Amino acid sequence: LGSPSTSVSRRRTRMRLLLQFKGKTTEVHADSADTVIAAAHDALALPSDEWRLKIVAKGKQLQPGASLPALAEGAKLMVMASSITAVERGLTSRSDPTVRGFAAEDEAASRRAADTAGGADEGRGWWTSQ
Numbered sequence: 001l002g003s004p005s006t007s008v009s010r011r012r013t014r015m016r017l018l019l020q021f022k023g024k025t026t027e028v029h030a031d032s033a034d035t036v037i038a039a040a041h042d043a044l045a046l047p048s049d050e051w052r053l054k055i056v057a058k059g060k061q062l063q064p065g066a067s068l069p070a071l072a073e074g075a076k077l078m079v080m081a082s083s084i085t086a087v088e089r090g091l092t093s094r095s096d097p098t099v100r101g102f103a104a105e106d107e108a109a110s111r112r113a114a115d116t117a118g119g120a121d122e123g124r125g126w127w128t129s130q
Helices: 004-010 031-043 083-092 102-117
Strands: 014-021 024-030 051-057 075-083
Touching: 014 051, 024 031, 031 051, 051 083, 075 083
Parallel strands: 014 075
Antiparallel strands: 014 024, 051 075
């Protein structure tokens, strides 16, 4: 058997954390990233089969299975939620054909520059009759 200090250091301690979501703060008690994520789903009434949560602590997203970063008691964590169906719909939808991409914008700018450099617009200002 190990010394008492060894068994205490191996034991996880649950810490009080504050989750901020939609302008409201909710208190949870957790000892790992997995328990924070599960507690957030429960405390915010966002079922895990319908909502995907991103929880940010100290500028980094908590990853399931990872250990908690060194957080102080009462640390504030930011929660962002996305509906799983909305995310899937966004990933499978087609892009808007009326919106040009960067390549099309670059091509149009090159054509305008070539037309202007070639003198296509010379003498046809808005002040002259056509």
